[in-house]
Amino acid sequence: MTSQDDRELTTTLRLGSHTEASPTESALLESYLAAASGDEKTTLEEILKGSRDKSMLIIYKGPAKGSRYLITRSGATIGRSQESEIFLDDVTVSRSHAAVAFDEQRATFSISDRSSLNGTYINGSIVEKTDLSHGDEVQIGKFHLLFICGQK
Numbered sequence: 001m002t003s004q005d006d007r008e009l010t011t012t013l014r015l016g017s018h019t020e021a022s023p024t025e026s027a028l029l030e031s032y033l034a035a036a037s038g039d040e041k042t043t044l045e046e047i048l049k050g051s052r053d054k055s056m057l058i059i060y061k062g063p064a065k066g067s068r069y070l071i072t073r074s075g076a077t078i079g080r081s082q083e084s085e086i087f088l089d090d091v092t093v094s095r096s097h098a099a100v101a102f103d104e105q106r107a108t109f110s111i112s113d114r115s116s117l118n119g120t121y122i123n124g125s126i127v128e129k130t131d132l133s134h135g136d137e138v139q140i141g142k143f144h145l146l147f148i149c150g151q152k
Contacts, residue, residue: 029148032058035066043070050150052107055132057100061144063090071109075101078140079114092118092141100132109149111138 033041047054047070059067069076069086076085081095088097094116102109112129113120121139122130132138136147 029146032060032066032068040068044148047148047150052109052150053102055100055109055147055149057086057138057145057147059143060146062142064088064143071100071102073102073104075099075109088140088143090141090143093143094118097140108132109147116140 029044033044036044044056047056053073055071057069057071059065077096077099078084078086078088078093079095079097080088080090080093084096086100094114096114097116098111098113098120100109100111109132110129111120111122111127111132113127118141119126121127121137122132123137124139132147132149134147134149134151138145138147
């Protein structure tokens, strides 16, 4: 018989499956607006009321919960590399995991996976490349992020 200390403990990362319901976009947004400082609140309101050439990703679940990342027309890289504009420091994230780009003609943001090991998920579905919509949940490794953009 083996003791508890002799047993190997393992964990399984289940990406794309939701065991608990994700908070609604409006509840998440209200919570962040309530907790935001004056400048942060102004930036969030500017994004929501402004044109679609600015957006934000907010980590609402996982490591670094509450972190906010402003994304402009120049887009952003996402990964575990410190050179990434959105640095997600966890082994579940590839060094160069994904990228967000802005399409000038359509005035939309899209996300593309950069052949990451664990994949990039939008609203629970794995994607290679897709357009992002206001309120989308982006999951990269253990990080759950809320995508916010202007509605004009």
